[in-house]
Amino acid sequence: MSTDSLAGLTTPAGPAKRPFLEVKDLTVRFNTDDGVVKAVSGSSFAVERGKTLGIVGESGSGKSVTSLAVLGLHRTRSNATVSGEIWLDDKELVTASDEEVRKLRGGKMAMIFQDPLSAMHPYYTVGAQIVEAYRVHHKVSKKEARVRAIDMLARVGIPQPEKRFNEYGHQFSGGMRQRAMIAMALVNDPKLLIADEPTTALDVTVQAQILDLIRDLQQEFGSAVIMITHDLGVVAELADDVLVMYGGKVIERGPAADVFHEPQHPYTWGLLGSMPRLDRELRDRLTPVKGSPPSLINLPSGCAFHPRCPYAGRNGDRSFTETPELRGGVHAVACHLPAEDRQKIYEQEVAPNL
Amino acid sequence: MKGQESMTEAARGERENLLEISGLQMHFPITRGVFKRKVGAVRAVDGIDLTVAKGETVGLVGESGCGKSTTGRLMTRILEPTAGKVVFEGRDVSHVGNKGLRPLRRDVQMIFQDPYSSLNPRHTVGSIIAAPLQIQKIPTPKGVKAAVQDLLKLVGLNPEHYNRYPHEFSGGQRQRIGIARALALRPKLIVADEPVSALDVSIQAQVVNLLDDLQKEFDLTYVFIAHDLSVVRHISDRVAVMYLGKIVEIADRDQLYSNPRHPYTVALMSAVPTPDPARRNSAQRNRVLLTGDVPSPINPPSGCRFRTRCWKAQDICATEDPALTARLGDPASHQTACHFPVAEDEVVAGRRPASSNA
Amino acid sequence: MLSYLIRRIVNAVITLLVVTMVTFGIFFAVPTITGSDPALLYIGKTADPASLEGIRTKLGLDDPIPVQYGKFLKGLVAGRDYANGADVTHCDAPCLGYSFKTEQEVTPLLISDIPVTLSLAIGAAILWVLFGVATGVLSALKRGTFLDRAAMTGALAGVSLPIYFTGQLALLIFIHELGWLPDAAYTPFLEDPAGWFTGLILPWVTLAFLFAATYARLTRANMLETLGEDYIRTARSKGLPERTVIGKHGLRAVLTPLVTVFGLDFGTLLAGAILTEQVFNLRGLGYQALTAIRQNDLPVILGVTLIAAIFIVVINLIVDLLYSVIDPRVRLG
Structure with a gap:
């Protein structure tokens, strides 16, 4: 589909050097009783080591499904079909065997989740869960693993790690719990860390601590990070590149500064306009996106965003019949509006209201 | 409007x-x-x-x-x-x-x-x-x-x-x-x-x-x-x-957001991520990172409840609960419960609380 | 943890005391109040008034009910003497009195029954837990497949078919028709382990079939729920092999509700699997109880009830402790 445009994002695409993580044309479908859920359709992106990719979108946009696909976690779901290519460090994962992917999972690539309380096993101590994570990938004694786990707990800023090692998830505060989850994810020195809404369940002061921690640890470990969130603020804080998803598709992709300062897609405009901001003058009214997110079973024809797009009528019937492709160089967008028109609309109608 | x-x-x-x-x-x-x-x-x-x-x-x-x-x-x-x-x-x-x-x-x-x-x-x-x-x-x-x-x-x-x-x-x-x-x-x-x-x-x-x-x-x-x-x-x-x-x-909305007095309010506001990558670095520099967790409401700290996480806390904060009142010449509608309210030009950035008991 | 243990034990003792009070009340006080005479039950309708009076004195039936209860309790913990003048019979602790019918001491009578019931219950329990849980887990993992549907249909049959049907059928097929097994009978384990095993295998399987069905359904439902939990996703994202994910992280969470149900089922079974023992002609507590009820043998009924209560209370205590071992949130309040 649109893989050609991946080129500009990171390094020049060539047979010689592939980005550390490259996802090409990823498609994920779930067969359900109600029909086929088109969770992700043809999404492509890349992340280099030491860089952070932010994936933004609302619920049902396919951002979490994408990340679970990278980790191969849909393999245990019998109703899921995953196609496309996922290249991690020159190894293709979609066609790899279950066992190969399992060995990478938690080792070379790790993940942290939204709600650390439910993501931890209630019956095992925090320490035991970290030790377990370490020992799957390292043939070491329990004692050595314990030393490593306590070391990790200290690294993520948990006070009294020896004592906390023997406690259970429910005995931790929300922030400490997420720190422990991060310790568990980082225990095997992963080269790719996927964080799925890691701060959504946390208070804002705790969120600041956790984001700070992730930033520090990334610098220390030099991993590639994928930060999945609905919060544009969080993305702006961390991401080098941004992917905006809507209805299972990537609709805009580019360096963070470009996406925030010269957003191209009307949906991105809508997201920015919906958000009250502390760093701007007060606006009389927010400029929301009309309507509701689409059903992934019955995606709207043509451009999935057309029922909510104020400019859908400007392209004849193309928006209603033809799916726009992700086009452009470093900063790519999937929209039928001609680039000049978009530029004009953004400058005259959208930007003044942000 | x-x-x-x-x-x-x-x-x-x-x-x-x-x-x-x-x-x-x-x-x-x-x-x-x-x-x-x-x-x-x-x-x-x-x-x-x-x-x-x-x-x-x-x-x-x-x-x-x-x-x-x-x-x-x-x-x-x-x-x-x-x-x-x-x-x-x-x-x-x-x-x-x-x-x-x-x-x-x-x-x-x-x-x-x-x-x-x-x-x-x-x-x-x-x-x-x-x-x-x-x-x-x-x-x-x-x-x-x-x-x-x-x-x-x-x-x-x-x-x-x-x-x-x-x-x-x-x-x-x-x-x-x-x-x-x-x-x-x-x-x-x-x-x-x-x-x-x-x-x-x-x-x-x-x-x-x-x-x-x-x-x-x-x-x-x-x-x-x-x-x-x-x-x-x-x-x-x-x-x-x-x-x-x-x-x-x-306080009135504009007063509070332009001139927060309580160290907690300051920390809270600075913690909100800024949706602007260009200001990422300045936002991080100006952020007051609180350490530790909110104490238990079963046994709240004596005096000012925020003192355990406050970088400005002194002895009086542990003994005397500060009254909610106008401070530093604020209008009567802007009330702060703090012994050491943050002044307009005060530099708070990057300060961490002295006692990091989490 | 220790204070939790002590609290639970104190609770258990109190429960047992209440149980003795209630059973004693029902079996001795009620006939007294309604005018039917335990002494008559003991000696038979043809007794002459003098010997009836003698019995009454000896059993202490003339005392006020609280005194009788006191003596009963004393008999339980210290033993008691039944005396009518010079005619003194000593009954060692724990004394449950004498059978009205056989005039044997109740305690040794019941104690001799316990191994039968225990063998039956333990054997069946091992079988049903193994098969039930395994079937449930497999069914959950292969949800919607032929295997799942077949297992669940089988389980439904197991739940719905009564023991006197499956038991008779098993007897008919395996003993009478095929002749693979000897008649079901109890041989003490220490005397002849092989005989003990072959004699009990059929009752075990029949009983286990009934219970395994329930456990398979329960395990399947709980496993399906657990597999949707976030911490299972975490376990997978750590790169754990699937069998560790299911066998360790999944099963442990599934065990909690199972342990509760198991405690109830097993406790009840120890009080005597009345139907099973009847069908297979095993002389256990259930068999004893049924005979005693038929014959209005009050002390035996009282004894069986008490033993049943003790079993259930003890099992519940064990379940509570197990619970706190499995789920730290219970232990840590």
């Missing part, structure tokens, strides 16, 4: 107070054993004073466990306070029983965070919205159905959908249904407890705008409880910041 219309102190002085709470306290007892021996109390709300004038929007912000939701439930008298007073339109309703609460139940409505669990899945939207009308025996000249359809139209839903069930609607639409139900009795005060935090960003804005419009149309008074400082700023005339069961700072 908020910007211009934000009520000045003078304007508010002319308006009558709709709701006055004073010394409000809610201690949930902790009991143990067969005999329910009381071994302590969760001091969820521990002595707060607040007045809400007719027509204004008061925002109540704070992090989880600060007592903001409990305060909302006390204002609507879903809970009965363990001490202090709730006065609505001049009538003390702190301890009135079910019968005495009836008029209050009409005049004060609540909107909840979770539009999924607050609507009965087995009732049609029509009957959910009609229920308050029927319970309060409100006359509906054109019939109940017409009244319900008017309400649906009002909140931007298709009036033809009155016989659908909640699960047939999206999250944002369900919150609209909750709002329609709250509006059915034409209340004077609406207490909205995190009404938009479960919604997607694009839907959040729709609901915030709807609340704005409804306020203008019906001269509603709002108490808007939320943890999201930017939404609170957008919608409120005045904002109170809560920490561990107390109000630590209260």
